[in-house]
Amino acid sequence: SRLMALKRMGIVKDYEKIRTFTVAVVGVGGVGSVTAEMLTRCGIGKLLLFDYDKVELANMNRLFFQPHQAGLSKVQAAEHTLRNINPDVQFEVHNYNITTVDNFQHFMDRISYGGLEEGKPVDLVLSCVDNFEARMAINTACNELGQTWMESGVSENAVSGHIQLIIPGESACFACAPPLVVAANIDEKTLKREGVCAASLPTTMGVVAGILVQNVLKFLLNFGTVSYYLGYNAMQDFFPTMAMKPNPQCNDKNCRKQQEEYKEKRAVQPKQIVVEQEEEIVHEDNDWGIELVSEVSEEELKAASGPLPDLPQGITVAYTIPNMEENAVAEVTVSESEESLEELMAKMKNM
Template identity: 65%
Template sequence: MNRLFFQPHQSGMSKVEAAVQTLREINPDVIIEAHNYNITTVDNYDHFVERISKGSLTEGPVDIVLSCVDNFEARMTINMACNELNQPWMESGVSENAVSGHIQLIKPGESACFACAPPLIVATGTDEKTLKREGVCAASLPTTMGLVAALLVQNTLKYLLAFGEVSFYVGYNAMQDFFPKMTMKPNPACDDQRCINRQHEYQEKLAAQPKSKTPQIVEEEVTHETNEWGIEVNIEETPGDTGGQETGSYQPELAEGVRVAYTKPAADPDPAELPPTASGDKESLSDLMAQLKGL
């Protein structure tokens, strides 16, 4: 924010105060409600949730929440509040080196929330404070920030005014001018229980919708008039073969150029839920060897 429109005469003002002043000068017809506090604290969180649920011009829920914060805790707080309220929101961010960024539309239960696919250091349990950042410049490049902000606003306009195709995720890599685009489904093993509840509600909503009357196309089995040698093609699956991924782990469908750096291991099964083992005496190896010699 301070690289985009913070002005020299606003030195000493908080970012919130400076933003309100500049934005009112740009468009005085827009009603701006400013709150300068930390949303991650308990008291401020309650007020934050209240303003989302009653902050519209009709004193009802807002249409959408836009996130432009710069830290993980604040993003998780917004994610938690929007999952609690079933509130659609758009998350955005720019990398530390200022040459890449992204926007992401999050609909609780329908698409992945921010906790469904957390950053790598969070998923692996690494303490952010212990990371060495040698050679990394925590830069802010106005061009990159401006491009990401424009993508965020454009996607918001399409969402609110219902035109064009609203994107669930658009990335930006300034080094290659690369724009990966994809849709991430919600993680059924998400750590946020509110997200799990919203997923169930969304699935129930889909199940309650009337079935499509579109006739189903039945594919005919391919047969050959002659098959002298009786050749059959069967697909064999090796038990336990999961393609190099953790069994039961969440695997999102990724766009070209995007890869998963870490998958959350599947939880160990509850011993009480495992099937009972076969009972009875088992023959020892020596007994089996003796039987074989007697054949």
């Protein structure tokens, strides 16, 4: 009833439609597990969960998982918890690494045919992984299939994160603007510092998961403004936003192919003609017979205006210099006189 209140308040036209959507969540860790829980509580139709890791006691500083689940696969533990929260949601879990050759093909098959209605594609793929290799695997699969997806991440120091909507051909894919590890041909595994593990804050991960699911709901249910990129910096409480166009020289051939297909679709779409509507005059007619009348007639207005200069088209004068009235008092000039003030005063008395 509280979710349906969004419809009664005019935020969402048809919230019940949420039950018809299928979302695939890749990576059920700090961000992915909370994302899956939020979608389950929102009443999503079906969730596909992909992860190969196990629950450890070291994960307990994060949200969602509990100590008694240590040793279970993350997807198995997540499914058990989520079914208890909302048994109406359908779940499909896969405990494997999507970056291997065999698993990658199965991953693509499930994206293509694992929808709520078997044989239909999923509606959205969410990347909640913590490494570049898995992100590139998701990017490759989605570019090949033309599948819309959202990427998310939290920084190694745990005080910043981001989400990004990627529509193949329309927006930049993950390979369009490669990070340093790709641009410099560096193996990301060599960047790990000895004796230093990545920091983890449940607050930052909760914020990123929250804005990710919020963006998912806006995208699926068509309300509000969907963010193409939204960052989060906890140190300054800064939320940068932007949109990135695809790179025509992207290294991913399928991305370039999707770009061409998108251009062809745009070319055949009819151009929208913008019709300028005249503003309605408010209160011209009213129940009280009140009428605004100028006290200055047209003739008086013209007489009070001076000549208009010859100006180019599009330029007008702010005001004009009024012509001097014919009956205006002429200026009186006083000629200089050599007489003193006393002599002039005496003349005036005699007059």
